[in-house]
Every structure is written in C-alpha cells, then in structure tokens.
Amino acid sequence: MATAQAELDQVFGALADPTRRAILTRLTEGDASVAQLTAPFTVSQPAISRHLKVLERAGLISRSRKATVRLSHLEAEPLREATAWLADYREYWEESYERLDALLAALQESNRTDTNGSSTGRSTS
Amino acid sequence: MATAQAELDQVFGALADPTRRAILTRLTEGDASVAQLTAPFTVSQPAISRHLKVLERAGLISRSRKATVRLSHLEAEPLREATAWLADYREYWEESYERLDALLAALQESNRTDTNGSSTGRSTS
Numbered sequence: 579m580a581t582a583q584a585e586l587d588q589v590f591g592a593l594a595d596p597t598r599r600a601i602l603t604r605l606t607e608g609d610a611s612v613a614q615l616t617a618p619f620t621v622s623q624p625a626i627s628r629h630l631k632v633l634e635r636a637g638l639i640s641r642s643r644k645a646t647v648r649l650s651h652l653e654a655e656p657l658r659e660a661t662a663w664l665a666d667y668r669e670y671w672e673e674s675y676e677r678l679d680a681l682l683a684a685l686q687e688s689n690r691t692d693t694n695g696s697s698t699g700r701s702t703s
Numbered sequence: 704m705a706t707a708q709a710e711l712d713q714v715f716g717a718l719a720d721p722t723r724r725a726i727l728t729r730l731t732e733g734d735a736s737v738a739q740l741t742a743p744f745t746v747s748q749p750a751i752s753r754h755l756k757v758l759e760r761a762g763l764i765s766r767s768r769k770a771t772v773r774l775s776h777l778e779a780e781p782l783r784e785a786t787a788w789l790a791d792y793r794e795y796w797e798e799s800y801e802r803l804d805a806l807l808a809a810l811q812e813s814n815r816t817d818t819n820g821s822s823t824g825r826s827t828s
Contacts, residue, residue: 583721583724584721586718586719586721586724587719587720587721588719590715590716590718590719591715591716591719593711593715593788594711594712594713594715594716594719595712596708596709596711596712599708599711599788602792606792606795652795654792654795654796655796657789657792657795657796658793658796660789661786661789661790661793662806663718663724664782664785664786664789665786665806665810667727667731667779667782668783668786668810668813668814669813669814670731670777670779670782671779671780671782671783682807682810682811682814685790685793685807686807686811688793688794689793689794689807
C-alpha cells in the first residue's frame, strides 16, 4: 500500500520535532490560534505557521476560520495508524513484557473510564 | 527532559522512511548483513548503509562483526518509548474506541501467547 506508506512517512516525519509534538499536546486542550500556539515558544510566528503546515499535510490537524482568527484543531486519527504500526514490534521489546502489560492494563482501564457516561451504553460499574 | 525529546526526534525521524521501516521489519526475522538488507530493494548498498547509520543513531539497531561481515541487529526498545508517547493521545482518537479495544485485547492476548513457554515462570494454561 504505497498510500499507507506515504501517510506513515508524513506522520512520523511530523512527530520528529519537539515543537510540533508540543503543538499537538497543546491542541489536546482545545482549538488554538497561531498566536496562542506561538506564545509558549521562543520561535517566531512564521516558524510556528510552517510547523502547522507540516502537521496539516500529515493529517494531524485541520484548520478553520472563526471571525478573523484561524484555528487549529487536533486530528488524532493518524496517530492511531502510527501506533498500530509500532504495535507489530511489541514482541521485540525484550525484557519489557511486564512494563508493557502494565501500560496496556492502564490503557484499558483508562479507556473504560473515558467511555463511562458516554453513549456507548456500557454499564458504569 | 531534553534528552528524551531528542531521542523521540531521532526515533520518529528514523521511522519516517519506508526503506528504514522495511529494514526494521526484515530484522525481526534475524540479524542481517548489509548485502542481505540491500537485496530486496532497488536502492544501492551505500544508500542502505546510510539508512543503517540513521537507525543506529536512533538506537533502533546495533551492529556487530562476524568474520568479515557486519551484522545489524534490531533494538526495539526505543519503539516502546515512541508507542508510550503516542498512547497519551488515545483518548483523542474519536469514534475509534471499539477498534482500539480490539487492538489492545489482541495485543494482550498475543502477549500472553508470546510469553508462554518463556522463562518468566508463568503457567501455560
């Protein structure tokens, strides 16, 4: 699947920068303007705009206009694909089974908590 | 943690290339020489050597000499760190909870199978 490969190239490439990862983390708190995204960093607004273009190309953010402000919105779905690729290598994380088990248990526990009260119809206790 | 950030930069950067991902996949079958790693690709041996340097710098492979051959060995631990980073975004994979649940269940099931018969002293039934 050449397309899936190219998408993984772009997603992993987008994640290979600490400022871009920090932007994604900031967007988990809600949509933000370029000015808001620039504030925590020492880099310039044009530099942040270039990072946003890389993230948008990778499908990790979408952008919309609200009055005169352009807002960035986290699109996390491509991160699922990247995680799925990495998951194939779990058996080669030698000597890490127990830590992985703990991580997966925490993920599932947290998942269960996250979906409580949602419309999935699951019991809450 | 500047060091952890720099490591993630290198790991994600190393994964942002289809040939490098394919090399890692090949190494899950066992250690391989540069010639063996070059065979499946249309790229030159020097190009493969450059990819191996990127993977080695990211800690994803180690290299050893056996007689006159230099073998590459998969070091999957950094992939665990990358997966842990991605796992923090799981709650933003909207509308994917059920697929994620299935993935996590498969991972745990497979984990259980993988560790059966190993020296961890777990019961096999």
